[in-house]
Amino acid sequence: MMITLQELQVYRNFDELANDVLDLAKEILPDKLIYLTAFSDGQQIILKLSDENTQILLSEGMVINLEETVCNRVDFERNQPLIFEDIKKEPCLDDLKEILEDVNIESYLGIPISLVSGERFGTLCAAHHEASHFDKKSVDLLQRIARMFSYYLELERLAYRDALTGLYNRQYLFRFFDALSKEGGVLFFLDLDGFKKVNDKYGHDAGDEVLKEVASKLQLFVEGENGAFAARLGGDEFIINFPGIFTKADLIKRAEKLLNSLNNWAAKYPLSASIGIVAYPANGYLALETLLKNADSAMYKAKGAGKNTYAIF
Incomplete structure (x- = not known):
């Protein structure tokens, strides 16, 4: 990469x-x-x-x-x-x-x-x-x-960089987010639905291949988006950061497109994703820890709504 x-x-x-x-x-x-x-x-x-x-x-x-x-x-x-x-x-x-x-x-x-x-x-x-x-x-x-x-x-x-997927890692996100978020933007916090079952049924090697495929999909998703990047927080949790100000319609369009890409797998695994979305203001006062907590809360709301969907904090 x-x-x-x-x-x-x-x-x-x-x-x-x-x-x-x-x-x-x-x-x-x-x-x-x-x-x-x-x-x-x-x-x-x-x-x-x-x-x-x-x-x-x-x-x-x-x-x-x-x-x-x-x-x-x-x-x-x-x-x-x-x-x-x-x-x-x-x-x-x-x-x-x-x-x-x-x-x-x-x-x-x-x-x-x-x-x-x-x-x-x-x-x-x-x-x-x-x-x-x-x-x-x-x-x-x-x-x-x-x-x-x-x-x-x-x-x-x-x-x-994350050793398995090649995406940015948690260290990159926490060390440089303040410098990368001055213009305001949106965080997408996503967690895979059904990933544990893939690991249990097909083994951890198959799970690793899934995570690498997720990374490829996310990297493709942010291409052409100026300043956007994807990161792996750990396990099957990933972050996408989009700098800039977006309307609710923009966020919905992006979320639906991302969900669609995470419903199609080369090995036909029964996988999907739940996404929590949180916006942050330009030169804002919200710490990254707070943004992640809010995005995580929205993500669990999406899981509670039946998974394979998104929720905006």
Whole structure:
């Protein structure tokens, strides 16, 4: 599951480590601009630059269409660096030469950064405004730095992600909810109906597969919802957070759509879900513990109404 930029911003010491990565790389290639990028939703984001005042026209926070970047051609499958020592002499870059000229890049080195899962994270790059040589020793050292950075990303991901489902975990929710809820929003608290029977009849391996399928459904459900995320509280309890202000009709529409998706299972298990819904105001005074208690109360009201339904607190 891809690490989001929002998630990166809450990782402990991310800025410090990113700066250390650039400093180490700069020691290896002192005459080059070193920069760190991330891929997200078809875009490349320039996360960090080793130098602000260079002849290369990149800046931190710059967002570029991934298809229009040379980094998109880095070989992540074989974990191989991409090297162009003279952009002008590379016919394979004809479609990108105008873009590269606009940012004044004449030579380029791109090192892939992948998560432990194999998913693409982004690149560690070196660039120069003139044609230049990248020696093998320098490239090898940069690959080692990129690999160490990927290990750091995995450690942070494990701290804030549920090991079974890959969703955010309780620790993430409690540590960062205040920062993520300033605009107000809505919590959906859902609990599976019939999950204990699946565990008892089919075994805990089957139960784990159900939880992973729930996570996939919830992740699909929040895609395209700006700032929304799903988390697993524990057991068969999950949370979806939707930032923003919604009408009652909006909430009903979302709840019914979610219930429908949780009624269809690959293995045809007799499962459904009960959902408790609670809204919270912008810059509100309600603590997360209170919101969860209220959402839990609404969820049990839904179970009392026959399950496979929702209740708004």
